[in-house]
Amino acid sequence: MSNIVFIATSLDGYIADKNNGIDWLHTLPVADDLYMEFEQHMENVDALVMGRNTYELVASFDMDWPYRKPVFVLSNSLSEIPFELQEKVSLITGELNEIVVQLKTQGFENLYIDGGITIQHFLAQDLIDEMIITTIPIVLGGGIPLFGTLDESLMFKCIASHCDKVGMSQQHFVRQR
Numbered sequence: 001m002s003n004i005v006f007i008a009t010s011l012d013g014y015i016a017d018k019n020n021g022i023d024w025l026h027t028l029p030v031a032d033d034l035y036m037e038f039e040q041h042m043e044n045v046d047a048l049v050m051g052r053n054t055y056e057l058v059a060s061f062d063m064d065w066p067y068r069k070p071v072f073v074l075s076n077s078l079s080e081i082p083f084e085l086q087e088k089v090s091l092i093t094g095e096l097n098e099i100v101v102q103l104k105t106q107g108f109e110n111l112y113i114d115g116g117i118t119i120q121h122f123l124a125q126d127l128i129d130e131m132i133i134t135t136i137p138i139v140l141g142g143g144i145p146l147f148g149t150l151d152e153s154l155m156f157k158c159i160a161s162h163c164d165k166v167g168m169s170q171q172h173f174v175r176q177r
């Protein structure tokens with residue numbers, strides 16, 4: 001059972017630009033091998049846990065809901081999910097460690113953790129087991145950072161790293177406890 005991050009960052013560690021935009025993610029075409037990595041990742045997770053901001057961003061895209069797995073949205077401010085997403089998305093609140101235990105007792109063993117603030121909070125409570133980080137070779141100079149401050153350092157080990165043919169790199173890290 002794992003809590004896994006799968007995310008893209010700029011060279012300088014941002015997941016969104018200064019205007020909270022993510023258009024820069026499409027500066028290079030997605031290579032087939034990275035697409036396959038994401039598909040494999042999605043096959044290996046049971047559910048997604050994402051923050052409200054990430055949920056609202058994904059819900060704003062002009063497309064069908066992209067996830068086939070259950071999505072749990074962490075929010076203290078949302079009170080309902082639109083009718084068309086109610087079978088796919090649930091709101092969840094509480095302490096992160098309690099939420100993880102609750103979801104795992106419901107059979108959701110491997111959780112995909114998504115969203116900058118959510119990832120930072122999971123890291124702050126040492127609840128991330130793996131991180132798969134794709135680096136887009138662009139320097140944004142500001143925006144929403146992937147990582148925040150921590151009270152203590154967390155050691156990870158890189159178990160895989162590769163570059164694709166268009167210049168993106170991807171590293172797979174596991175938590176060393």
